[in-house]
Amino acid sequence: EGEVFNLGDIASGDYKELKFYFYTSKRYEADDLPISVKLTESKGTFGKTIDLGLKAGERTQNVVDVQIARVETAKGDKTIRQIEGIITLADVDENIPKTKTNGKNTLVVIIGVEDYKYAPDVDYAGRDAQYFYEYSKSVLGVPEPNIYFRVDDGATSGEFNKIFAEDGWIARRLGLNTDVIFYYSGHGAPDPKSEKGYLIPHDIDPNYANTGFSIDEIYESLAALKANSVTVFIDACFSGESRSEEMLIAGARPISIEITNPIVVAENFAVFSASTGKQYSSAYPDKFHGLFTYFLLKGLRGEAKGDDRNLTIGELYDYVEKNVSRQAGYLDKEQNPTFIGSNDDRVIVRY
DSSP: OOOOOOOOOOOOOOOOOOOOOOOTTTTTTOOOOOEEEEEEEETTOOEEEEEEOBBBTSOSSOOOOEEEEEEEEEEEOOOEEEEEEEEOOOGGGSSOOOSSSTTTEEEEEEEEEESOOSSSOOHHHHHHHHHHHHHHHHSOOGGGGGEEEEEGGGSSHHHHHHSTTTTTTTHOOOOOOOOOEEEEHHHHEEEETEEEEEEETTTTTTGGGGGGGGGGHHHHHHHHOOOOOOEEEEEEESSSBBBBBBSSTTTTOOOOOOOOOOOGGGGTEEEESSSSSSSSOOOEGTTTHHHHHHHHHHHIIIIOOSSSSSSHHHHHHHHHHHHHHHHHHHHHOOOOOEEESSTOOOOEEEO
């Protein structure tokens, strides 16, 4: 009947969830149900109306996620969000628990690159990063000012420099007993000459992998901080293939790059990688996440903990490795996450 319900304002960079219910009379004769969401912006430039695509007589999800992406304004220093599409929520995306974990002394860097300037997309990488951000606040108990979050064209090589430089974002905030967590979802690429693995920012061509960021150099930069602990989650592979099995490097075949930097076996280091050797890091289309990140989030929300109310690094890895390897088989893939570190009894979450 033309009813309009005002949902209020959404701040830049914010997220809002809405649940609603409705009844359709049997006398309604059309196929399409005219229910839409309208987003307006003060200058009238970026607003958009999107139909929810509901059909009479068809079963549909009563919870949908309007996926959001950052859009750079002309000034380049502010972002707004634009509706891109509608997808159902995965179980790990709903009812994210708040725990007793005290993350006041924790710094978290989150980078997710789904849309690349010179490479194929990485399915769900932006979504992976967005939900790791939500888990960092709720499950890991980290205050928002302690989180550095960049996705897509906000995750450039300049941003990597700003994060990991000797006087960078992490170093300037590091104090006594500070824990550091680094999460990355996107392309990794090998340099066949040096046999080293590189993380690929949005503006780097993987055909020139060594212009990206060497994973060894990142580890060395994190080790030089002398943090209380360093925990790294890498949802990327270094075989030269994407999640959709496209080759990143022209004319290349998948190659095996093993990350064996001795720094990561230090007592305060723990590194989780999504796959090993020539394997690539798979997407999990049914859950709208990378396969590794999906089970990482599921483990963090409590599925991985033992009989007590603490989740250790070792328990989290055992859960992720077992479930990723098994589910990969059901997807007709082969993927075995790896763990490097020695302090697997360290508690990462207290419930």
